[in-house]
Amino acid sequence: MTNSEPLLDVRDLSVTFTRKGGPSVRAVDGVSFTVRPGETVGLVGESGSGKSVTSLAVMGLLPRRGVQVGGQVAFDDDDLLTLPRDRMRDIRGRDIAMVFQDPMSSLNPVVPIGIQVTEVLERHQDLKGDTARAAAEDLLSRVGIPDPARRLKEYPHQLSGGMRQRALIAMALACRPRLLIADEPTTALDVTIQAQIIELLKELVQDTGASLVMITHDLGVVAGLCDTVHVMYSGRIVESAGRRELFAQPRHPYTGGLLASVPRLDAPRGAPLHPIPGSPTDVLRWSRGCAFAPRCPNRIEPCTDGPPPLESIGGRSLRCLNPLTETEEVATR
Amino acid sequence: MLKFVARRLLLLVPILFGLSVLLFVWLRALPGGPAQALLGERATADSVARIEALYGLNEPWYVQYWKFVSSAIQLDFGNSARTNRPVTEEMARTFPATFELAIAALIFAVGIGIPLGYYAAKKYGTWLDNVSVSGSLLGVAVPVFFLAYILKYVFSVQLGWFPTQGRQDPRIDADHPTGLYVLDGLITGNLEASWDAIMHLVLPAIALGAIPLAIIVRITRASVLDVVHEDYVRTAEAKGLWERTITRRHVLRNALLPVVTVIGLQAGLLFSGAILTETVFAFDGVGRFIAEAISNRDYAVLQGFILVIAAMYVVVNLLVDVSYGLIDPRVRVR
Structure with missing residues (x-):
């Protein structure tokens, strides 16, 4: 990780989907993060947490109709x-x-694959x-x-899934982008x-010096790859930290739940899995309190009074009124 | 691929055999016969018998069938009972006319239908979309003969922009080596005849192409709407490609696959003649000729024409399937 100027600086990004005759849905709400040159940043969260929408907003690939995008990238x-x-x-x-x-x-x-690359x-x-x-x-040989x-002349259906993803990575890296x-x-x-x-991604990013934003729900991927991790829940970032700090000591109960829910090989046979309760x-709407409160084991009274602010605590950002403490075992109810 | 084509062509044999038997039996099951039709109300039993003997109609049907098949194999379908000319000669006259009309109708339907369907999808939910969707519904719903009469009344009779009937102004002295009048004019260097033939084609082509046009608009629109939301279009956008590259290479090439099928099926229908359109515009084509042959119980003409049309339909469908293999690599197996 370097400390130079950020390559990408996302400030207060919000994305709202509006529908005729229906309530509008805020999929991304006040998301801010930076990506420095050469850095690998993880965006982690469950389905529907807004991580893909965030990336599409950065790329300018959201549909133009029915979508309101705010903030700066x-x-x-x-x-x-x-x-x-056109720019x-x-x-x-x-x-x-x-x-x-x-x-x-x-x-x-x-x-043919060849035309899609060229x-x-x-x-x-x-x-x-x-x-x-x-x-x-x-x-293609680099990926x-x-x-x-021969592969260049073939069509996608003639390639296996892994090959196709390699081909797509080749297309993405064709012009040596600074951000992937x-x-x-x-x-x-x-x-x-x-x-x-x-x-492969790790190698290529190292070789080209590109920054990488890795969007995933798989903490294993994050552990092996990312320098910085942002955990998203219901459209907002709830915890941001360096990879080591986050894995060593998750502070947000949601991060803790995610880590606890990963099945472990060294757990005793027949030991129960630890899913996060609820779905x-x-x-909760963020305006009425912490969105994670209905599922949170650490919930306290003020959690449902209003949105908890994103605060910097000891080198990380945290959006929680009653975080897991340094020594507290990850909640496993 | 060659094996596939050969197999499909071989399938023609049982199709044509089955059809010819059905046709033969069905035609003879119709009340009346060519003799009655020729002689009219005052036919005597004697004169009817004489005509029937002349055309071999007094023999058992299987003998007649055998005679028909053995000469049909040599492409001899006998003589028309009505015009007394060889059926093959009548084919050489009417098929090019219908073919020319069908091509004109297809150019109209495809040339307008695909762009209109594409822009309707692009402008989904706007007035252009609404107009083209409701317009295409109207195109399917309006009866062809009604549309044909309206077109003829407004543009030929009232405004006088187009000729009212036929394929060529009789005052024009033109040679017709191929029977395709527009092409003939170009070949013989008679541009006036070509232009005149085109003017004669415009209104019938619009009347005949209205339904295919409406279908093509709707299929293209639905198909484009499907494809623009495909992941590979998003990939193309993510590559920063120009919009025209995305449209041509990634949207249209996929969206047109189902449209090609529809065009093929419609082409098959158009080539078999358009009785209503050809009748309204007195266009000397297959449809009109068959309609007249039916009312005259002209067995030889009906047998020959319908078999040739069936064969053409099979071949056109084969062409569609082959072209499908060319534009969609996933079908290119076997």
């Missing part, structure tokens, strides 16, 4: 949220790239014909796809392939 002195659409197109794929969740559906089924090079680096093809071949010349956003890149893959893909849909 500073990148290179530009605010990505107010940038003209944003120049940045996407060249300076900021993204790898998505499902490699099965993220590739165009009727276009089109990025043609768009941003003015490579054409044989030069572009050679560069694409090089990219560990054997026999790249990976949105649950391993969720749709076999467990054995997951580790390979994470390892992410049992939320």
Whole structure:
């Protein structure tokens, strides 16, 4: 981790989905975080916590209708949220790239892999014909796809899931972006392939010096990869800390619950699992208190009086009125 | 691929055989016969018998069938009882006319339908979308003959922009080597004849293309709406590609797959002739000729024409399937 100027500075980002004849839904609410050059940042949370929407807002990929985006996303002195659409197109794929969740559906089924790789090079680096093809071949072999010349001519359905995700990573890294956003890149893959893909991302990010924003619900991925971790719940960041501090001592009861819910191999046989009680849909509106309160084992009276503020405590940010203490065992009810 | 085509073409044999038997029996089950139709109300038993003997209609149906099949294999379908000319000659005259009209209708339907469907989807929920959706509903709902008469009345009779009927102004002296009048004009260098043929095609093509147009608009719109929400379109956006690249390569190429199927099916229908349109515009094509043949119990014409149409339908469908394999790699197996 370096202490230079942040590459990406997300300030007070909020995303609201409005529907005709329905209540509007605030999916992301006052989210702020920074990504420094070369840093790997984890955004962690359950489904529906707003982590994917955050990344799509940064990329400018949210639908234009029915969505209100507020706050600032500073990148290179530009605010990505107010940038003209064509300028944003120049940045996407060249300076900021993204790898998505499902490699099965993220590739165009009727276009050969080769064209889907070279089109990025043609768009941003003015490579054409044989030069572009050679560069694409090089990219595929760098992400560990054997026999790249043949693979370039094939269609997505002829590749396995892991291969497809490798191809998508090759496309994302084609123009050596300074920031890569990976949105649950391993969720749709076999467990054995997951580790390979994470390892590949780690290597490539180290080689190119790119920053990485890793969006995941898998704390194992975070533990092996990220420098800084932001835990999201119901559209807000509830705890931010360095990886070591977070794993050594989670302070927010939700973080604690996430860590406790990971099954352990060294636990005695037949020991119960420790899920977080309730479901992410049992939320309180943030305006009325802590959204996690309905599921929280550490809940105290003031939790439901109003939104708890995000406070800096000992090198981390925490949004909790009654955090887990230094010595307290992680709640396991 | 070749094996696939060969197998499908081989399937033509049982299809045509079954159809020819059905057709043969069905035609002879119709009340009256060609002799009655030719001779009219005052036919005597004697004169009817003479005509029937002339055309071999007095023989048992299986003998007639055998004669029909053995000559049909040599592409000889006998003579029309009405015009007394060989059926193949009538085909050579009417099929190019229908083919030309069908192509014109398809150009109209596809040329307008795909862009309109695409923009309706792009502007989902706006007035353009609403107009094209309700307009296409109207296109399907309005009866063809009604639309044809309205077009003819407004644009030919009242405004005089287009000719009212036929394929070519009789005052134009033109040669017709292929029977496709627009092409003939170009080949013989008679541009005036070509232009005249096009003007004769406009209104019938619109009348005939209205239903295919409406269907293509709706399928294209629905398909584009589906595809723009696909993950791979988002991937393309994430690459920062230009909008036209995304539209052409990632949206349309996928969205047009179901449209191609629909176009193929519609083409098959159009090539088999359009009785209503051809009748309203006195367009000398297959549909009108068959309609007249039915009322005249013209067995030879009906047998020959319907078999050829069936064969064409199978071939057009085969072409659609083959082209599907070309544009969708996932189908390119076997």
